[in-house]
């Protein structure tokens with residue numbers, strides 16, 4: 273693909289977004305279906321699997337797109353990425369289940385989906401009984417920084433979670449760390465109940481279909497113990513099903529970046545940092561700055 | 564084309580929903596002049612018309628919980644008091660008292676003639692009281708008929724009712740066995756007509772309120788200036804329902 277073509281057809285979308293890799297489908301379902309049509313930044317694309325060969329085509333120009341197969345997902349790009357597809361060390365450890373969590377389409381800006389993923393204070397409300405309890409909803413101060421790679425890191429995030437155990441409805445204090453490597457990508461580390469010095473890992477790769485639609489592609493790397501992979505996947509889907517109706521009822525559908533548009537509290541520090549970080553990098557796609 | 568939903572109408576009172584539809588602990592989702600509303604009643608009977616958006620992260624309040632005195636938002640559980648819209652509790656910071664800026668946008672609303680009336684802005688020059696919008700010379704007992712949602716602009720419906728309704732309904736829909744005549748306009752969103760029962764040839768006065776949801780969607784709220792006796796109630800309501808259903812169909816199909 274020649275450079276001039278690419279810049280012409282990318283509709284003025286900021287380079288920080290367009291020159292990067294995005295998940296557009298999971299590989300397992302590709303092998304079954306053979307063909308998958310979707311959109312990325314409004315651009316229609318078609319993924320085909322034929323004679324043991326994968327291909328990705330931009331349907332507006334019939335140009336073949338580069339792609340990669342990483343962590344059970346197919347990644348592609350409309351631009352010219354400088355970096356490789358992001359890697360996470362945890363996913364290389366073999367005492368973990370590394371599974372895709374089932375891709376979910378959401379009628380909201382992908383940036384809203386990212387915010388929901390690192391949002392601490394909704395856990396005791398939206399996921400009560402699973403990831404929090406309403407009586408212990410307080411959010412204590414945690415630290416948010418932007419590291420040398422320009423990733424947002426929120427560390428020391430504590431939340432009281434009920435223990436799913438036959439012994440009763442006890443709970444434990446769970447510690448989270450969130451990392452935001454890209455505007456449309458977020459990951460979390462969560463203390464493991466059995467191996468207290470290690471953490472479970474979940475990432476959310478968000479495909480911006482257009483400014484008000486996205487597909488959330490989760491990836492989980494859970495310490496195996498006696499869990500099986502399908503339990504891990506089902507749990508993810510149960511949790512996401514609680515978030516989807518909230519996400520689709522947020523107004524406006526695009527993420528507001530102006531501090532005056534939505535009110536925040538101290539517990540929202542990661543969200544207010546994220547919005548400032550997006551603003552400073554000139555991210556418009558999926559925000560109320562655009563259109 | 565200039566929109567009928569001129570900003571100046573934000574100072575007008577509109578009927579938005581029948582009072583009877585705002586039941587105990589319910590939250591009704593509506594719209595007025597492109598503005599989404601959450602309409603609810605507290606357990607003391609007070610009615611609220613709020614912007615349907617939590618000021619924290621924008622979640623629709625209509626998917627929240629009506630606790631009888633407050634609305635609790637579904638996303639992070641912030642609570643907002645009836646009438647003032649003031650946030651009373653933030654679960655993430657249970658010991659913090661939310662300052663006055665943590666408040667939902669609220670609109671003026673009252674209940675009258677069987678409807679919840681809302682206006683989005685106070686209009687200083689035209690601070691009319693609600694009675695002047697609604698000219699009832701003799702107040703009989705009123706019957707609110709079923710409100711009809713249409714995918715047509717308010718202008719379209721008003722013009723059709725004034726110019727075509729009388730002739731076209733008679734010719735094209737004789738089976739309706741009721742018709743409207745003597746249609747006159749009180750103001751941009753309120754018409755008055757005589758409704759005639761073709762069998763009994765009895766006529767009653769009817770007010771037809773037009774409630775603009777968006778630029779191209781309107782609710783028709785028909786209000787009968789009469790009571791209906793219980794024996795014929797169901798038949799009568801069905802008759803009116805067919806009448807306004809037909810009006811909706813015509814206005815939607817010919818909407819070019």
Ligand code: FES
Pocket residue numbers: 617618619620621622636637638639640641
């Ligand atoms: S969005 Fe309503 S409480 Fe957060």
Ligand SMILES: [Fe+2]
Pocket residue numbers: 388389394398399511515
């Ligand atoms: Fe969630």
